Amino acid sequence: MCPAVYVGDDAPTTGRRFSPHARTRPPCLKARRPRRCSLSTPAGRRNTVNHKDDGTHLAPRASRKGRDELLNAIHAFIEQHAPCAxxxxxxxxxxxxxxxxxxxxxxxELKILNRAxxxxxxxxxxxxxFAHVRKATIFGSARTPETHPQYQEARKFAELIQAAGWMVITGAGDGIMRAGHHGATRESSFGVAISLPFEQSTNDVIAGDEKLVNFRYFFTRKLMFVKEANAIVLFPGGFGTQDEGFEALTLVQTGKSHILPIVLCDxxxxxxxxxxxxxxxxxxxxxRMISPEDMDLFHVTDRAEDxxxxxxxxxxxxxxxxxxxxxxVxxxxxxxxxxxxxxxNATFADILTGGTITQFKxxxxxxxxxxxDLYRLKMSFNRRSMGRLRKLIDFVNDAE
Structure with a gap:
């Protein structure tokens, strides 16, 4: 078993280079190809992958005794150094x-996991x-000048949504991203920046703020864009904007993200x-690569007020x-x-797998x-008809 558990530098990005291996590394990691520790399969034998192997399932050829010893050691370590619910x-x-x-x-691969x-x-x-504050993620081109009408519309949207008690999240660059911060003000803005060899630099509105996070990987950055958003608003942009828009639509369409308003604003x-x-x-x-109901997952407009x-x-x-x-629920x-x-119930029976929609508190x-303290609607949803679910939520919001 690896003789030590260690933690490298704490902050992902602080503007300086860091080495996660600054401390003494365990012997099992010193070689370019680590030596097998007590959990390894015997030499010459291939391990059978167990996708549920989280410590509660035993891989076919693993030593049960060795696994139990490892789990006990991990339990004791966490109990002493990181106790929590x-x-x-x-x-x-x-x-x-x-x-x-x-x-x-x-x-x-270890460096990718470590950094992520x-x-x-x-x-x-x-x-x-800020978990209690609703947030709108704003996407759009980094190349849009401040004098452009698209910049002005993005700034206006950010001003209006901030006045409604929201905060905004942008990629922290220039163009539409700066417009979002410009309109919402620094106090109501988050910056989710990415390190690129060109174009991207932190805009002057959010630079140095405690709500600015720098990322090396697009996949971790994009996770935060969607995870923290209660709405996604896209302004015109290039490949990156298109990528972010299609990913947001895909996540909602497939049920991998909670349903939320997606607005395409020009x-x-x-x-x-x-x-x-x-x-x-x-x-x-x-x-027929998408369904008619998928067109209800987004709204197109040319007005920030809308x-x-x-x-x-x-x-x-x-x-x-x-x-x-x-x-x-x-x-x-x-x-x-x-x-x-x-x-x-009469209008949306087609998206149920059985029973009816019931209401309770x-x-x-x-x-x-x-x-x-909130009221609930409970239903056996088919988990496919996301566009119809979007219309159901509209019905609920418009009901008296």
């Missing part, structure tokens, strides 16, 4: 790290104090998103969602009337008292 998850993470040594994972974990830890820490009279929607209808919907209306309307009554076992700030509930047992 979710210690079981920390233990699984440490177990996975030890498995990396057994798997002879290359140094390059550090980036996410700092990002989670940065956003945590300058007044602009045609960027009009042409984009024409392409989507002709080449994706027209060839974008704010769509975003804030989404949360007029609807609050949040979660799955409790096989049931989808929509939390609401206020109940809908009996007649509206009947119409809801208070948390289900598996919600552990979370948001117990």
């Amino acid at each position: 979710d210690a079981d998850l920390l233990e699984q993470m440490v177990y996975t790290v030890c498995r990396l040594a057994k798997d002879r994972t290359g140094r390059g 974990l550090k980036e996410l830890r700092l990002a989670f820490k940065t956003f945590a104090p 300058e007044p009279g602009g045609t960027y998103w009009q042409h984009w929607r024409t392409y989507v209808k002709a080449e994706l919907l027209g060839t 974008a704010v209306r769509v975003v804030t309307r989404f949360y007029r009554r609807y609050h949040s969602q979660r799955f409790v076992k096989d049931e989808l 929509l939390r609401m700030l206020s109940p809908i009337g009996a007649a509206d509930l009947d119409r809801l 208070g948390a289900l047992p598996d919600e552990r008292g979370e948001l117990a």
